[in-house]
Amino acid sequence: NETLGDWQRQPEFDSNYISVFDNADGHRFVGIRGTKPSHLEDLKEDALILKQGHPDDLISGELRKVLDQTEPGTIIDVGAHSLGTSLLTQAFEADETLQDRVRQSYLMTPFAENITSKYEADDRVRYFIDLMDPVSVGGIGSAGPSNVVYRTDWSLNPLVAHSVSQWVGEEMPEMQEEK
DSSP states (O other), rough: EEETTTEOOOOOGOOOOOEEEEEESOEEEEEOOOOOOOOHHHHHHHHHHHHHOOOOOHHHHHHHHHHHTSSSOEEEEEEEEEHHHHHHHHHHHTTHHEEEEETTTESSOOSSGGGGGGGGTTTTTTEEEETTTTTTTTTSSSOSSEEEEEOOOOOSTGGGGOOGGGSSOOHHHHHHHHH
């Protein structure tokens, strides 16, 4: 989609994992997608997260490009889902200056017990976790994030609780179709 609500996609930044949207107020949003089951590279990265706690650094260069080509003073937020949450935090690990250039990072349904856990006490990172999501609550015995929104989406299908669309309001019908 070229638009998402009041946001206009900036296709020059599109990559395998990243999409960038700007709104009329001069705010920039960088979206980082999660796993597409049909993409073998995504499944390989998911396996790496399970095995070693983090994915390969696949997006730090792309994120740096977006940030470098953003007008100074622009508010930049980043949102990531599932695999994207680990890719984002791995990018922050690879280049510690990246996070300092982002106002807020939103991690939706992150993998539990991996590199995303390192950011649980960071107020610049906000977690969105469905307590029915087996991917996000794998480390349920830990203290958990300090900046978090919890919900419980009761369903017999556990994948419903791992969907990014559950966090989108009625004003974004384009995202609701994804469900």
